[in-house]
Amino acid sequence: MQSGAEGACVIQGTGHGMSEPSKQIIHDAVETLTSRFTDSVKPDERQGYSGLLVDPQKLVEFATVLRDELGYDYLSSVTGVDYLPDGMMEVVYHAYRTAGGAALVFKAQTPREDAVVPSLVPIYPGADLQEREAWDLFGIHFAEHPDLRRILTWEGFHGHPLRKDWKEAYFEEDAKPFDIRWPDGKAIRVEDSTQYRKNVSYPSEFTLDGWVPEGDTLLYAGMGDVQASDGNGDDIATDTIIVNLGPQHPSTHGVFRMVAELDGETIVDLKPVMGYLHRNHEKIGERNTFLMNMPFTDRLDYICSMGNNFGYALAVEQLMGIRPPERAEYIRVMMAELTRILNHIWAIGFLLNDLGAYFTPALYVIKERELILDIFEAVSGSRMMCNYFRFGGVARDLPEGVIEKVHDLVYERLPRHLDELDAYLVQNEIVRARLIDVGVLPAEQAIAYSAAGPVLRASGVPYDVRRADPYSIYDRFDFDVAMRPNGDSYDRFLIRLDEAHQSLRILRQVLRDIPEGEIQTGKPRHQVRVPAGESYGRVENPKGELGYYVVSNGTPNPWRYHVRATSFINLSALGEMCKGHKVADVVAILGSLDIVLGEVDR
């Protein structure tokens, strides 16, 4: 097993207080940028905010300097915020250096009506899907974007749902808790009662009869001309054809569609189509109070709910300026690392399913996963929808017997299982033939497309948030950042085994060091006070970097709640990876990306 011990080159820095070198790097970058762009870049001086405000006119130039001269080559998150009272839309960017360190945040402001910002896709191709999302949900137009179509809502959708003045079907009130529940709450079935029951609105000229799904036509047209070519130098003229894979297909891991343009059986172009499971998680989150969002985060990447809780707790704790007690930190890391093992073996099992090894490998890993879920159930009460983290701690202490069980798993059961998986699959000739050199993603492309997690590290980029920008207590543990050099599907498969081994290493240290003590800072409260400001909490979730951008205006409900969903952004590179391969390989490549549609579609 080859693991990159790349830890030495890494700079510390965390939302909880940046280390000196990291501060210095950010400071220098800010100096350079403000002196270079004297009139168009200024520091964001609103209370609780940080970063730079960039004039949209200069945005492209700014981003070029940022990437090429200052080394911020990784654009993690792009999202919009609707500042309705100020009549302004803001696009928020978080850029990182793959060498490590904290984020450089920059923002572009534009009037709410007729919001236009230049697209950064030419500089950071990873902004593609995220800009489409911001267009779809906020109505911010990204000039020069190559393919600005709706992405999460359907193409006939009217309005932009994350705008603050947009009301959804079954709308009750702007913010929870709703008044009609107490003290005079007479139960009703909400879907029968609200005045907004049928407030689905369509464009004025729209009729359902005779509606042609224009979006599909556009999509297909965007795939290139479907016309005769002269074949491969032969006399027979061939057409390329367009084939829809999904949305209803077992290989897509959910309801997900890929539109592939084929020349014979070879992929010429491929585009992902998503949003079938869209429920506007972020709008729900902005109606919720801060605490109410915790169980909703479980439902994003439902395989890794503990990890989702972690990121959200970090983001809000940054705003509140609190940290959990020692024991809670260790419990959090224990849960996050168990989640990582669970997710990685699950991903391997289902990759094999995609390759046609129906359910034997998948059931072997599910068997081990069940044992980890037993632990989650014992501590949190639920196997998958854990809802275990709280701001400043965790919900409850570990019940009796849990530590012993984790001990058994970490020292005996799981290492044995990982070795068994190794013997079972790694040298298997069919697995190798199907995965080696399939879906190669070179390092530069992986960074450019903002790929994260195992996908990025299997392309030879040793970037792991736990090391590059440590959060919680990850700076205390001794572990290697797993790295594989080839960027093909086989490496993406192997790296999951490597990472599971590293997680076991961390877990052994957790079991050795976990102290007794409190599990919650302060008294548990159902109504937390969150000071006004913004924060970005990010964790290395099993599938990659999961970030939460939270804006508070001092009220009990977040003004903005955005999820940087790894599975979603990892799909940016799917088209590139599939080009030139056969249809059957698409399934393997998608399997090796490891997506969860609950997180892709939100």
Next chain:
Amino acid sequence: MYGWGILKGLGVTLKHFVETFWDDLRWLGKRYFNEEALAVRQGTKARGIFTVQYPEEKLTLPEEFRTIPFLVYELDEHGEKQYRCTACGICSKVCPPQCIWIQRSTDPETGRPVPSPIEFSIDIDMCMNCGFCAEFCPFDAIKMDHDFELSSYDRQATHIYNKEQLSKPVSYYASIRPTNYAREEEARAAKAKSKAEKATG
């Protein structure tokens, strides 16, 4: 040798296959419908097939397991149900999907609110089983149930549970969550004692 990897992999499958039969033999035909065997089959030392023969066999639920909430009551000397709930509304305010409706009593003479619910309803279709209501209730009046067999034939008519349907005796709570119950009773007793001391002193 080409094909060696596949053979080695098939060896693993064969091992699993044999283990299942070996484990059957080990239990001498008592591998199923047997508490002791179930615990082993579900534990970290399990070998062979691990499925549970539901509904004849059921998993042992950990104490913290949660499905939908229920209201705790105690029986007084007249056999009347005394609810712990004071209709303070914290559960309904903290509920993420807002599925709890509480109607607070009012004194018919003065018109002032009385700390007790006339009606308490939960739409169990909306409930996301998060457990916040039980976690933040200051009176230990609402708790999460262990009963997971909740299916019914008519969604529209039967899925809003009223106070009567949500009620369960405190003895039931003590039976499903003994550790929590013991800890809470201790705290309640200590609180009552300090209150009594304050009142007399």
